Amino acid sequence: xxxxxxxxxxxxxAGNKPILIDEYFGLINSQDGRISIARIQCPPxxxxxxxxxxxxxxxxxxxxxxRVRSQEGDVDVRAGQAILTPKGERxxxxxxxxxxxxxxxxxxxxxxxxxARRDSGS
Numbered sequence: 001x002x003x004x005x006x007x008x009x010x011x012x013x014a015g016n017k018p019i020l021i022d023e024y025f026g027l028i029n030s031q032d033g034r035i036s037i038a039r040i041q042c043p044p045x046x047x048x049x050x051x052x053x054x055x056x057x058x059x060x061x062x063x064x065x066x067r068v069r070s071q072e073g074d075v076d077v078r079a080g081q082a083i084l085t086p087k088g089e090r091x092x093x094x095x096x097x098x099x100x101x102x103x104x105x106x107x108x109x110x111x112x113x114x115x116a117r118r119d120s121g122s
Contacts, residue, residue, distance in 0.1 A: 017046045026110045036110040042095045050092040054115040055107045064101035
């Protein structure tokens with residue numbers, strides 16, 4: 001039987017500025033550890049602590065610009081574009097542009113703070 005999700009759950013976030021994370025599917029909102037799907041809205045100048053996640057993250061930028069930093073360098077992902085960051089890849093997300101970013105993040109398996117494996121001290 002189809003499962004209707006009446007709305008997301010707001011999730012606390014890490015970083016130098018507050019951001020909005022609304023989880024539709026995942027460990028918190030739908031009690032599903034296989035996948036998480038969330039809408040994330042970040043203000044200009046937001047920087048997330050670097051992490052080496054134990055999940056693949058598929059990101060679709062709806063508006064603005066999201067910067068993804070890895071060992072290979074920086075990639076700016078603009079509205080209408082998407083990026084895959086594979087598990088085990090050290091990455092850091094930020095929004096250096098004036099418009100910030102609004103995006104959908106899909107994590108396989110589902111996102112959890114433990115699986116994000118943030119750098120120590122973050």
